[in-house]
Amino acid sequence: MNTSIWDWTVVEDVIPLLLKGFAVTLLATVVGSVIAILLGLLLAMARRAPTRLVRVPVRAFVEFVRSTPLLVQLFTVYVLLPSLSPFVIGASVLGIHYATYMSEVYRAGIDGVPKGQWEAATALSMPRGRTWQAVILPQAVRNVLPALGNYIISMFKDTPFLAVITVHEMVFQAQEYGSDHFRYLEVFTLAAAIFLIASYPTSLLVRRLEKRLGH
Amino acid sequence: MVLFEQVVKRFGSNIVLDHLDFSVAQGERVTLIGPSGSGKTTILRLLMTLEKVNGGVVYVEGQPLSHMKRGSQLVPANERYLRTVRKKIGMVFQQFNLFPNMKVLDNVTEAPIHVLGLSKEEAVDRAKQLLDLVGLGDRINQHPTSLSGGQQQRVAIARALAMQPDVLLLDEVTSALDPELVADVLNVLRDIAQSTTITMLIVTHEMQFARDVSNRILMFDKGRIVEEGQPDKIFSNPEHERTQTFLRAVLEER
Ligand SMILES: Nc1ncnc2c1ncn2[C@@H]1O[C@H](COP(=O)(O)OP(=O)(O)OP(=O)(O)O)[C@@H](O)[C@H]1O
Numbered sequence A: 001m002n003t004s005i006w007d008w009t010v011v012e013d014v015i016p017l018l019l020k021g022f023a024v025t026l027l028a029t030v031v032g033s034v035i036a037i038l039l040g041l042l043l044a045m046a047r048r049a050p051t052r053l054v055r056v057p058v059r060a061f062v063e064f065v066r067s068t069p070l071l072v073q074l075f076t077v078y079v080l081l082p083s084l085s086p087f088v089i090g091a092s093v094l095g096i097h098y099a100t101y102m103s104e105v106y107r108a109g110i111d112g113v114p115k116g117q118w119e120a121a122t123a124l125s126m127p128r129g130r131t132w133q134a135v136i137l138p139q140a141v142r143n144v145l146p147a148l149g150n151y152i153i154s155m156f157k158d159t160p161f162l163a164v165i166t167v168h169e170m171v172f173q174a175q176e177y178g179s180d181h182f183r184y185l186e187v188f189t190l191a192a193a194i195f196l197i198a199s200y201p202t203s204l205l206v207r208r209l210e211k212r213l214g215h
Numbered sequence B: 001m002v003l004f005e006q007v008v009k010r011f012g013s014n015i016v017l018d019h020l021d022f023s024v025a026q027g028e029r030v031t032l033i034g035p036s037g038s039g040k041t042t043i044l045r046l047l048m049t050l051e052k053v054n055g056g057v058v059y060v061e062g063q064p065l066s067h068m069k070r071g072s073q074l075v076p077a078n079e080r081y082l083r084t085v086r087k088k089i090g091m092v093f094q095q096f097n098l099f100p101n102m103k104v105l106d107n108v109t110e111a112p113i114h115v116l117g118l119s120k121e122e123a124v125d126r127a128k129q130l131l132d133l134v135g136l137g138d139r140i141n142q143h144p145t146s147l148s149g150g151q152q153q154r155v156a157i158a159r160a161l162a163m164q165p166d167v168l169l170l171d172e173v174t175s176a177l178d179p180e181l182v183a184d185v186l187n188v189l190r191d192i193a194q195s196t197t198i199t200m201l202i203v204t205h206e207m208q209f210a211r212d213v214s215n216r217i218l219m220f221d222k223g224r225i226v227e228e229g230q231p232d233k234i235f236s237n238p239e240h241e242r243t244q245t246f247l248r249a250v251l252e253e254r
């Protein structure tokens, strides 16, 4: 058995496995993002609904999800819904968790649209749905794009939590390989490197977007 | 055309309009004057259904606006009803409130297409005509933010007119403008006043303009009409002491 601290054969051995896991990580991030972006928007709009019957429960839901840990949410749903695949649970819970954070971001964006825009739309007899679609959201979303981008990066970095419900994402693969071969240093260093390589350019992109929007 | 019947409007404990009665005839142009806080904006906002009355009824063309008929009763209007009746009314705001995410042309075609159901071609034709009328026919593809305040306000006028409202509300439409831009906007409004029969309710501090375009002046104080009459009469020979002091103060400002 090789006893040196860093073993390149391990690297060679584990890379395909990690990349396989990374594909799952990416897919979970993409699915989670789509859920978070759409549901977050819906939640934010619901908090502007004309009736308290909608506003109050939505607000309670958002507060509840935001104030409980992602890990606990993952476990709970995993235990409650054993018939669903871990991936589906993982990506959905991740998406819903981040939807509540994104809803706050959207809300700030929506609140940032001047009241006069709503009033001008009313003065033109525009229905509420059209006002949202054509006037409010284009202005609100534009202003919060960088913040949404940052949350997607956070979500990406939270995907390892899915390992605890046996989703075969990258860290799960690393963990398994490590315990099988008693080699942790190489696998986790590599996993960290892959995360860095993927998320650093993305953060640069978000920063450029911020500059362009004049934040 | 426009009828306020015993209208009460409160903000908290502040009674802004206290059983106000007045009417404006079809095609009439009426200017509301009066000191700050006398309720002029509130009246226009009630007509635009941006505020709700606390008492009384507002009518437009004999149809209730603040209320709707249920059997023989009048009940407060719901959103669905408001959507149908507020089409009769258009408003231009002090702060323009153009949609910055749309080009000038789209600002003017948006509601005709999506509210009135005009085809794109019809809406564009109508918008181009109106933008020509306000002197901005060559700016249709620009974004509002690239226009001066005066130009933005003229787009806002075109946008309101594109809905072909029966009543046009103008709330201090030149107050946010640099002095040198005021004249263009007022000239456009003079043109419109002369060439159309649209009913107008105007709030302005431009007394010469009010004199030129209005058929009647209403002088408000604390939510009540203290004096009304033809412009010549009100401006040259005001009877009420409040009107005299108000007009003196406005003239001194300039
Ligand atoms: N949204 C609001 N909430 C609370 N009070 C309000 C609101 N809008 C208006 N008011 C109050 O109602 C009163 C009448 O205001 P309004 O804006 O109608 O006056 P105005 O005649 O247009 O004055 P100005 O010449 O300054 O524009 C004022 O006392 C004002 O403080």
Ligand SMILES: [Mg+2]
Pocket (backbone or CB within 6 Å): B040, B041, B042
């Ligand atoms: Mg006012």
